[in-house]
Amino acid sequence: MPGYTHLEGLTSADIARLRATYAPLAESVRHLIDATIRSEVDADEVAAVKADIDRATARLQAKQIDGPFGVRFTSDGDRLPWGNPAIGLRNPIAPPLVMVKDPDGAIHTDFHLGAAYEGPPGHVHGGIVAMVLDHVLGEVAASDPDSPRFTGTLTIRYLRATPLGALHAEGRITRTDGIKAFASGRVSDADGVTAEADGVFILPKWARR
Amino acid sequence: MPGYTHLEGLTSADIARLRATYAPLAESVRHLIDATIRSEVDADEVAAVKADIDRATARLQAKQIDGPFGVRFTSDGDRLPWGNPAIGLRNPIAPPLVMVKDPDGAIHTDFHLGAAYEGPPGHVHGGIVAMVLDHVLGEVAASDPDSPRFTGTLTIRYLRATPLGALHAEGRITRTDGIKAFASGRVSDADGVTAEADGVFILPKWARR
Numbered sequence: 264m265p266g267y268t269h270l271e272g273l274t275s276a277d278i279a280r281l282r283a284t285y286a287p288l289a290e291s292v293r294h295l296i297d298a299t300i301r302s303e304v305d306a307d308e309v310a311a312v313k314a315d316i317d318r319a320t321a322r323l324q325a326k327q328i329d330g331p332f333g334v335r336f337t338s339d340g341d342r343l344p345w346g347n348p349a350i351g352l353r354n355p356i357a358p359p360l361v362m363v364k365d366p367d368g369a370i371h372t373d374f375h376l377g378a379a380y381e382g383p384p385g386h387v388h389g390g391i392v393a394m395v396l397d398h399v400l401g402e403v404a405a406s407d408p409d410s411p412r413f414t415g416t417l418t419i420r421y422l423r424a425t426p427l428g429a430l431h432a433e434g435r436i437t438r439t440d441g442i443k444a445f446a447s448g449r450v451s452d453a454d455g456v457t458a459e460a461d462g463v464f465i466l467p468k469w470a471r472r
Numbered sequence: 473m474p475g476y477t478h479l480e481g482l483t484s485a486d487i488a489r490l491r492a493t494y495a496p497l498a499e500s501v502r503h504l505i506d507a508t509i510r511s512e513v514d515a516d517e518v519a520a521v522k523a524d525i526d527r528a529t530a531r532l533q534a535k536q537i538d539g540p541f542g543v544r545f546t547s548d549g550d551r552l553p554w555g556n557p558a559i560g561l562r563n564p565i566a567p568p569l570v571m572v573k574d575p576d577g578a579i580h581t582d583f584h585l586g587a588a589y590e591g592p593p594g595h596v597h598g599g600i601v602a603m604v605l606d607h608v609l610g611e612v613a614a615s616d617p618d619s620p621r622f623t624g625t626l627t628i629r630y631l632r633a634t635p636l637g638a639l640h641a642e643g644r645i646t647r648t649d650g651i652k653a654f655a656s657g658r659v660s661d662a663d664g665v666t667a668e669a670d671g672v673f674i675l676p677k678w679a680r681r
Contacts, residue, residue, distance in 0.1 A: 284515040298532035306493040323511035331587035378540035389623040390606035394599025414598040418627040
């Protein structure tokens with residue numbers, strides 16, 4: 264499968280070093296995204312800041328991966344989905360979601376969404392809610408790294424608007440049937456569930472044995 | 473409805489000036505996001521760039537909106553959803569999608585997704601496909617600005633992985649029934665449809681007359 268790069272020879276210490284280098288950069292860019300949306304400084308100041316950002320971008324581009332990040336594996340088999348827009352620690356678009364596996368096989372994540380994820384005023388864009396649920400359900404359905412499953416069908420029921428701020432999402436497999444896994448999940452705030460989802464996830468042909 | 477701010481007194485020229493100020497900044501931050509994911513420069517250089525970005529963020533934060541952007545309206549009734557993560561011209565997370573209304577009431581958008589939207593290697597994250605479909609369907613269902621409808625249920629069928637690159641999405645209302653609108657849509661690449669969606673959109677209580 265193209266794009267699944269094995270980083271042979273990278274030790275756990277190398278991975279830790281790369282994480283310590285790039286995670287703080289992405290976090291800084293997340294703050295910049297928020298400020299870009301909310302700033303009220305004048306046009307001259309915005310133009311000056313834009314020029315600084317363009318210079319910063321050029322410095323980062325001096326040496327870069329050819330193409331998107333892909334999913335990289337270490338020689339120990341660790342997965343590094345660092346470019347992922349839901350969980351990628353190098354992707355400033357990602358909140359990033361941190362997935363926690365529960366003893367019973369379910370997965371949950373506690374996260375915070377700010378101005379960058381706003382649809383209806385003060386509330387999370389319905390499409391971002393969909394992205395969170397797609398990712399949580401996909402992750403629980405693909406919990407066996409040798410059997411990556413991709414989303415077949417995803418149905419989301421929006422019970423009420425999801426407020427910006429502290430949120431929780433969780434998912435679990437409800438049933439498997441050959442190449443299919445059925446998963447369900449939900450997003451909630453402190454007052455309860457705001458959206459529910461059911462998904463059917465399918466093992467791709469290239470991964471079937 | 474809190475968060476729907478009317479910017480009384482802002483003329484079309486003021487809006488054009490604000491757009492010319494902030495849209496290029498967001499576009500620069502989009503390039504920075506891409507470079508943040510793909511850069512391979514060394515740790516010292518990343519740390520130096522991070523410090524520059526933190527300074528840029530602080531300059532933008534010197535004067536900023538208290539809270540998220542919301543949806544702002546001009547005195548002419550023009551909607552400014554500039555902070556929106558799908559279409560917001562001030563939101564670096566947004567591609568941004570540019571929605572085009574067709575004569576028959578359908579809506580379409582042609583857009584490009586790069587490294588920041590990658591899930592499976594070389595392909596768009598399923599949750600980003602969901603976000604695009606949620607937004608396109610929601611926009612077509614809410615095409616009357618006095619009757620904003622919010623997503624009730626959204627079902628997405630992923631036919632095949634959506635490659636990164638040039639993409640097209642479209643949506644149309646298939647039926648309305650009182651406070652509900654039924655919409656369907658799809659995402660496609662040059663080779664055809666990659667994902668389809670059906671949605672039920674509901675007029676919120678506060679907007680019912």
